[in-house]
Amino acid sequence: MTEFPHESDDSKKPADSTESVTSREGQASVDPVEDASAAEPEQPTPTYNRGDSKADKSARIKKALLALFILMILGAIAYGLYKSSQHNEPEVITLQGQMQMQQTSIAAKVPGRIAQIMVTEGDTVTVGQQLIEMDSPEINAKINQAQAGKQIAQSQLDKAENGARPQEIAQAKAAWQANKAASDLAENTYQRVNRLYEEGLMARQKRDEAYAQYLATQDQTEAARLQYDLALEGARSEDKSAATAQVAQVDAQLDEAMAAKKEANLKSPIAGVVDNVIVSAGEVIGQGVPLLTLVDTNDQWVVLNVTESYLNQFAIGQTFTGTIPALSSADKPYSKLFTVYATSTLSDFATWRPTNNDDGFDVRTFEVKARPTTPDARIRSGMSVVVRINATPINQNQE
Incomplete structure (x- = not known):
């Protein structure tokens, strides 16, 4: 090795x-x-050039600034296009109105105690349907009194029209004939006494007494005859007229009592829906006190408060579409077509006043009423109506 x-x-x-x-x-x-x-184990040591590193960093910063500048330009262009599209589209104004219906308050014309309430809230009623039954003993007493008075007045009228009874006529005739016989006897007696007086056989005093008796019997006979004529003729026309008027007066009193009893049983004057029942059975109510409220579902309208800047959108006879949120669903809004039939200005509290002369003139607020083309029985008073219009406001500075 x-x-x-x-x-x-x-x-x-x-x-x-x-x-x-x-x-x-x-x-x-x-x-x-x-x-x-x-x-073999050694690694080469790289050498760094500081001048090239600074140049690369500067280039990257320039590129980032350029990209940022380009993005700002593109954003400004996009914003300008968005604003221009907004100016091209008409401005949409949203108004909120409220539905109303004709309400009728049913009140008692006579005092009494409520015996029975025959309807409940939400019931549909027709014209003439009984709503409330009342118990009033005073009305029943007046009816009985008027009926008795009518019988008395009718009897007097019948007596005046029928005249005297046959027995009364015969009695008057007999009295006349008796007085006539007595008058004839007194006349014959006077003639005999007068002849005797003329012959000097009778005193003058006796003749005068016979003559006075003759005159008295004649007057009695004439009175009896007139009574007999009255019995034959009957009552005078004035008496008949007075008796007839008395009967008519009592009939009016009876009609008044019957009308009060009829009003005690309250009936519906209109066809509609019972909106509110105010009283309960057993309560004692006075004259003119409201008992319940009816609404006519066929008489509906919406009320909008519109400034005069947009009043040109709601001229008399114009139509617009409104949405009723209470009857709408998430995927299907409930819309109705309305026709304007009335406009009226509101009080000064609803006037929009400028803060200075450059803001223009005062803008008043008007109340607009419109009816739906086809009433809907599901609509109730107080439901909101949302109306969206393409606003074309009047230039306030225009003279």
């Missing part, structure tokens, strides 16, 4: 010393085998 005495010494020398490089060159010419074995 060949021994290399200088192997360990050469491997321990530093690679960057000039002496080791010179000694290795000398040893390589003397002992090539030793040089090959010694060079």
Whole structure:
């Protein structure tokens, strides 16, 4: 085995010393085998050029700045295109309105106690359907009183129209005839006494008494005859008219009492839906107190508050589409077509006033009412209506 005495010494020398490089060159010419074995574990030491490293770093910074500048330019171009597309598209204004329906409050015209409530909230009622039954003893008493008064007045009228009974007529005739007979007897007696007086056989006093008796019986006979004529003729026309008026007055009182009883049994004046029942059975209520509320589902409208800048979109007779969120689903919005039928200005509190003269003039707010083309029974008062319009506001600075 060949021994290399200088192997360990050469491997321990530093690679960057000039002496080791010179000694290795000398040893390589003397002992090539030793040089090959010694060079194998050594790694070449790279040399760095500081000038080239700085140049590469500067180039990379320039490239990054250039890329950033290009990205900024592209972003500015994209933003400009986005804004230009926004200006080209019309501005969309969203308005929120509220549905309303015709409400009718049912109140009692007469006081009483509620005996029974025949409907509940949400029920559909028709015209003339009974809603509430009331118990009022006072009304029943007035009805009985009016009926009794009518019987009395009708009897007086019948008596005036029918006249005297046959027995009364016969009695009046007999009285007249009796008085007539007495008058004839008094006349004959006076004539006899007068002849005797003329012959001087009778005193004048007796003749005067006979004459006075004759005149008295004549007056009684005439009175009896007139009573008989009245019995034949019946009551006067004035008496008949008075009796007829008395009957009509009592009939009116009876009708009033019957109307009060009818009003006690409250009936629906319209066809609609029971919205709210205010009272309960057994309560005593007074005259004019509301008992329940009905709504007419066919009489619907939406109310929007619109500034006059956008009022040109809601002229009388114009139509627009509104969405009702309460009846919409996630994938299917519920929309209705509405027709404007009325507009009116709101009070001054709803006026938009400019802060200075350069902002333009005051902008008033108007209340717009519109009806759906086809009413829907599912719609209820208070439901929101969302309306989106392509706004074309009026230029406030335009004169």
